[in-house]
Amino acid sequence: MNIVRRSFTALLALGLLAGAGALRAAPLHVVASFSILGDLVRVVGGEDIVLDVLVGPGQDPHGYEAPPQAVQRLARAQVLVENGLGFETWLDRLVGASGFRGQRIVASDGVPARVLAATDDDHDADHVHGDGHAHAAGAVDPHAWQDLRNAMVYVRNIAAGLARADAAHAAAYQRRAEAYLAQLAAADMQWRARFAALPVQPCVAITAHQAFGYAADAWGIDFLSAAGLSSDAEPSAREMAALIARARRPDGIVGVFAEKGTNPRLVRQLGREAGVIAGGWLYSDALDAPDHPAGTYLGMMAWNARQLLAVFE
Ligand code: ZN
Numbered sequence: 001m002n003i004v005r006r007s008f009t010a011l012l013a014l015g016l017l018a019g020a021g022a023l024r025a026a027p028l029h030v031v032a033s034f035s036i037l038g039d040l041v042r043v044v045g046g047e048d049i050v051l052d053v054l055v056g057p058g059q060d061p062h063g064y065e066a067p068p069q070a071v072q073r074l075a076r077a078q079v080l081v082e083n084g085l086g087f088e089t090w091l092d093r094l095v096g097a098s099g100f101r102g103q104r105i106v107a108s109d110g111v112p113a114r115v116l117a118a119t120d121d122d123h124d125a126d127h128v129h130g131d132g133h134a135h136a137a138g139a140v141d142p143h144a145w146q147d148l149r150n151a152m153v154y155v156r157n158i159a160a161g162l163a164r165a166d167a168a169h170a171a172a173y174q175r176r177a178e179a180y181l182a183q184l185a186a187a188d189m190q191w192r193a194r195f196a197a198l199p200v201q202p203c204v205a206i207t208a209h210q211a212f213g214y215a216a217d218a219w220g221i222d223f224l225s226a227a228g229l230s231s232d233a234e235p236s237a238r239e240m241a242a243l244i245a246r247a248r249r250p251d252g253i254v255g256v257f258a259e260k261g262t263n264p265r266l267v268r269q270l271g272r273e274a275g276v277i278a279g280g281w282l283y284s285d286a287l288d289a290p291d292h293p294a295g296t297y298l299g300m301m302a303w304n305a306r307q308l309l310a311v312f313e
Pocket residue numbers: 062143209210211284285
């Protein structure tokens with residue numbers, strides 16, 4: 001009897017040990033809300049996390065409708081990384097439905113948030129994205145990642161949050177974050193120097209939706225858009241006329257840029273009617289496919305900078 005009991009106890013101990021070992025070795029399961037944030041998390045988390053991105057490359061986070069699988073993916077996660085600043089209007093509902101009890105990291109914590117500019121036309125300011133994401137004048141602009149200096153704040157928050165959730169790998173998160181921060185700082189200095197040296201001012205870029213306010217502050221470019229135009233909304237004749245009038249400036253250079261994922265016909269028409277330079281496309285709220293130059297955050301920022309400089313330099 002004694003031998004049986006002892007063996008049983010030994011087996012139980014082995015089982016517990018194996019369980020504990022598995023728990024230690026298992027990578028942290030992290031969910032990021034959208035592709036741009038996902039890339040920052042991927043770099044900092046490295047091999048110590050399993051990453052799941054809800055709104056993938058080429059998908060619009062504004063109009064996101066979470067599929068049932070998203071609930072299950074979030075239910076399994078230990079950490080959720082979100083942009084904040086009111087960007088993921090759909091996220092709280094998803095968290096509630098999934099029963100997620102893990103740690104939430106708000107990547108934008110501490111960035112100097114800017115407020116969306118009003119347009120000439122009050123009626124423009126009430127445009128609402130498909131899911132009810134309002135880009136109303138006076139609301140906080142959520143697109144803070146469009147300034148590399150803000151992405152550095154994101155990376156610090158992500159590293160600190162991952163270290164809190166997984167203390168065993170804190171040093172690795174910190175090490176990867178430091179290396180990445182050096183790259184981000186170098187890119188920030190490089191591009192800001194190029195924009196500061198532009199020969200003609202002001203430089204005005206017309207885009208579809210109001211997503212580049214932070215880039216405007218960082219690079220000294222004026223961005224114009226019919227406020228909050230979502231990818232599927234057509235501007236009225238009045239809105240077009242207002243944009244064209246604002247684009248016809250006596251001084252400076254005006255370029256018009258399509259946004260990846262939106263219909264370029266609109267900005268081309270604007271370019272023709274306002275007689276301004278048609279530039280390439282810009283990335284606002286999603287990365288491109290992983291094998292594309294704009295498939296990473298740094299690649300996306302370099303792409304956007306080059307498209308703008310190609311017109312303004
Ligand atoms: Zn947006």
